[in-house]
Amino acid sequence: MHLSPDQMIFWQYGVFKLNGTIVFTWALMVALALGSRLVTRRLSTELVRSRWQNLLEIIVTAIMKQVGEVGLSHPEKYLGFLGTLFLFVGAASLCIIIPGYQPPTASLSTTTSLALCVFVAVPLFGIEDQGVRGYLKSYVEPTVIMLPFNIISELSRTLALAVRLFGNMMSGAMIVGILLTITPFVFPIVMTTLGLLTGMVQAYIFSILAAVYIAAATRSRKANPEQAPALAPAPAAAPAPAADDHPTKEHAHG
Amino acid sequence: MDNMTIIAVASIAVAGITTGFGTMGPALAEGRAVATALSSLAQQPDASPTITRTLFVGLAMIESTAIYCFVVSMILIFANPFWNHVITQAAGK
Numbered sequence: 365m366h367l368s369p370d371q372m373i374f375w376q377y378g379v380f381k382l383n384g385t386i387v388f389t390w391a392l393m394v395a396l397a398l399g400s401r402l403v404t405r406r407l408s409t410e411l412v413r414s415r416w417q418n419l420l421e422i423i424v425t426a427i428m429k430q431v432g433e434v435g436l437s438h439p440e441k442y443l444g445f446l447g448t449l450f451l452f453v454g455a456a457s458l459c460i461i462i463p464g465y466q467p468p469t470a471s472l473s474t475t476t477s478l479a480l481c482v483f484v485a486v487p488l489f490g491i492e493d494q495g496v497r498g499y500l501k502s503y504v505e506p507t508v509i510m511l512p513f514n515i516i517s518e519l520s521r522t523l524a525l526a527v528r529l530f531g532n533m534m535s536g537a538m539i540v541g542i543l544l545t546i547t548p549f550v551f552p553i554v555m556t557t558l559g560l561l562t563g564m565v566q567a568y569i570f571s572i573l574a575a576v577y578i579a580a581a582t583r584s585r586k587a588n589p590e591q592a593p594a595l596a597p598a599p600a601a602a603p604a605p606a607a608d609d610h611p612t613k614e615h616a617h618g
Numbered sequence: 619m620d621n622m623t624i625i626a627v628a629s630i631a632v633a634g635i636t637t638g639f640g641t642m643g644p645a646l647a648e649g650r651a652v653a654t655a656l657s658s659l660a661q662q663p664d665a666s667p668t669i670t671r672t673l674f675v676g677l678a679m680i681e682s683t684a685i686y687c688f689v690v691s692m693i694l695i696f697a698n699p700f701w702n703h704v705i706t707q708a709a710g711k
Contacts, residue, residue, distance in 0.1 A: 433671065524682050531685035534692070569678040572671065 368534060369466040370473065385471040392455055392468065423451070427571075434575040442578060445485055449478065450571035457533065457563020460556060467563070470533040472526065479526035482574045483518075490581030499581065525573060532566045622708070625700050633691040640687025647680045 369384030376382070403416040427447045431439040456467045468474045490499040503514045536559035543552045655673040659666055693699075 430671070433667070527689055528678065528682040528685050531682075531689045535685075535688060538692070565674065566678075569674060572675055573678070576675065 368471040369468060370471050372466065384466055385468045385474055388456075388459075388465060389468040389474060392452065392459070396451060396455060423447075430568075430572065431575050434572060435579045436575060436582070442489065442575065445481075446571045446575050446578075449481070449574055450567050453478070453529065453570050454564055454567035457536075457567060458560060460536070460559055460563070466537060467533050469529055470537050472530045475526040475530040475533075478529070478570070479522045482525060482577065483522040485574075486518075486577045486581045489578050493582040502581070521573075521577065525570065529566055529570055532562055536562055622701075622704050625698070625704060629694045629698050629701065633694040636687050636694070637691045640690075641684045644680050644684035648677055651676055651680065 369388060372384030374382045374384065374387055400420065403414070403420050406414070407417060408414075424443070424447065427450060428439045428443055431442060431446055436442055453469055456469045459465050460467055469478075487499060490502070493499075494502075504511050536555075540552045540555050540559065543555055651673065655669055658669055662669075
């Protein structure tokens with residue numbers, strides 16, 4: 365039984381193996397990139413527009429709205445990263461209706477690389493937003509005692525991101541595989557339908573969690589301008605309840 | 619019982635126990651979370667987008683513990699490192 369698409373070998377030359385994960389990942393990437401390129405080649409701002417443009421607009425605005433609701437003040441800045449994550453994971457799980465296809469996200473290597481992207485991107489966005497000092501300071505908030513726990517949580521949530529997506533995708537493929545041997549006719553189709561739903565929910569969760577982590581890294585030390593003097597002497601200044609997009613990046617000094 | 623039998627028995631039994639016990643807590647927790655979210659939805663239907671989003675994220679967090687148990691069981695059954703070690707040793711003799 366194939367536990368993951370890593371074990372589907374298409375082509376092998378010496379130590380170089382072309383396994384299912386690589387093939388399906390590149391097929392998805394080509395399909396997504398070519399599809400978006402074809403659609404955005406003839407964009408129109410008139411009332412009459414192609415149905416594909418409508419589809420893309422719906423997807424992009426929906427992602428932007430969701431990202432904005434999480435609390436990121438400039439969603440369009442993070443749209444490229446978060447939207448790509450969502451589209452890739454979503455497309456990877458939606459394509460299971462194609463026979464012979466196995467989702468590349470059912471391989472731990474793919475999900476680990478996606479989680480590592482988030483792991484790298486969160487400090488980058490945080491440093492870009494509040495500087496190196498400001499970002500590093502968020503590790504020793506509220507006290508220095510929290511430093512190891514903050515670092516542990518940074519690592520463990522990356523592991524959780526990877527294993528969660530992998531476990532869900534792998535279990536979907538495996539349940540269908542097991543059911544095929546027990547009740548081969550109708551029931552696997554029902555489970556595949558459930559797999560479509562699970563895959564979309566997982567794609568949503570993956571990108572929303574990435575957005576939440578980025579939001580936590582970027583806006584947590586921003587205080588409101590009128591509240592900043594009042595909060596300044598307090599050692600454990602609570603994070604600002606609503607992150608406005610005011611230009612000054614004042615930090616409450618602990 | 620030789621080593622292989624002990625490893626096989628232990629792996630199979632522990633895989634079942636892991637999934638069985640490991641899904642109990644998350645199942646109860648997810649039930650509580652969904653029940654609370656439903657009652658808040660009934661009280662405040664206007665806040666449904668926020669509640670639903672938070673519910674999904676929370677469910678994913680809770681569910682990940684069950685997924686860990688599932689992954690451990692799958693490793694024990696299909697990709698058992700101890701079993702592979704014994705097999706390679708036996709093949710090497």
